[in-house]
Amino acid sequence: MKYFIGNWKMFGIPSSINILNKINSFRSRDINRNKYRVVITPPYTLLETFAKKFKNKKIMIGSQNCYQKNQFSSNTAAISPYMIKKVGGKYTLIGHSDNRAEGDTNSMLKDKVKFALKNNLKVIFCIGENKLQKNNNKTFSVLKSQLNKVLEKRFNKNNIIVAYEPIWSIGTGKIPSQKDLSKTTIHIKKVLKKIFKKNSPLILYGGSVDENNVKVFKQIKEIDGFLIGGASKSSKKFIDIIKNYYR
Numbered sequence: 001m002k003y004f005i006g007n008w009k010m011f012g013i014p015s016s017i018n019i020l021n022k023i024n025s026f027r028s029r030d031i032n033r034n035k036y037r038v039v040i041t042p043p044y045t046l047l048e049t050f051a052k053k054f055k056n057k058k059i060m061i062g063s064q065n066c067y068q069k070n071q072f073s074s075n076t077a078a079i080s081p082y083m084i085k086k087v088g089g090k091y092t093l094i095g096h097s098d099n100r101a102e103g104d105t106n107s108m109l110k111d112k113v114k115f116a117l118k119n120n121l122k123v124i125f126c127i128g129e130n131k132l133q134k135n136n137n138k139t140f141s142v143l144k145s146q147l148n149k150v151l152e153k154r155f156n157k158n159n160i161i162v163a164y165e166p167i168w169s170i171g172t173g174k175i176p177s178q179k180d181l182s183k184t185t186i187h188i189k190k191v192l193k194k195i196f197k198k199n200s201p202l203i204l205y206g207g208s209v210d211e212n213n214v215k216v217f218k219q220i221k222e223i224d225g226f227l228i229g230g231a232s233k234s235s236k237k238f239i240d241i242i243k244n245y246y247r
């Protein structure tokens with residue numbers, strides 16, 4: 001099963017549901033529809049209406065983050081995994097580089113993963129190196145530490161998807177070479193197999209994925225799908241990514 005996950009970030013108002021309607025009607029007619037799953041992570045403000053509208057459809061709705069507590073607390077403006085689940089969210093991103101840059105630490109991320117799983121959300125755990133780390137050949141050690149400091153064997157690997165998103169690639173139009181990406185994905189899989197004892201969660205690639213470059217990634221068999229930012233705000237681009245992937 002492949003995944004096409006659209007991360008809307010700070011984009012979307014109620015009428016943006018039209019984008020999902022278009023993606024849904026494409027998907028329901030697509031001959032390849034049983035080969036992939038579509039997940040969209042709108043902002044919190046749209047989570048409930050979108051999740052209700054697509055409840056019986058094949059598009060899944062998720063959140064872009066969650067707070068590191070289980071249910072209710074006195075943290076102003078925080079949204080817990082329980083609250084996300086109760087409005088119909090099925091997935092949550094955790095550890096996006098935007099949130100790491102704003103202060104999410106490994107121990108916060110571990111709690112987020114723990115409580116998200118406890119509330120039966122599927123976790124899309126994001127990792128990635130920055131440009132300096134890449135230039136200093138630190139990519140492998142950075143990724144290893146991001147994985148080892150948060151994921152644990154007792155977490156259900158079937159409910160975790162790892163998204164590799166090099167920070168220098170997010171929103172820049174730059175993508176890793178096929179050779180580098182292939183090596184890095186194999187490395188991530190190795191680290192995950194160590195954590196989860198033989199079995200690895202699925203691995204997605206994210207960072208400037210668009211309808212033109214998606215073909216490049218298809219060659220890398222370790223990649224189970226994509227986390228798509230910018231291009232997921234356009235139904236046409238998002239649909240073209242899926243079309244071109246299977247072409």
Ligand code: PGA
Pocket residue numbers: 007165169170171172206207208209227228229230231
């Ligand atoms: P991008 O974003 O596709 O716009 O590079 C990806 C992400 O941040 O998840």
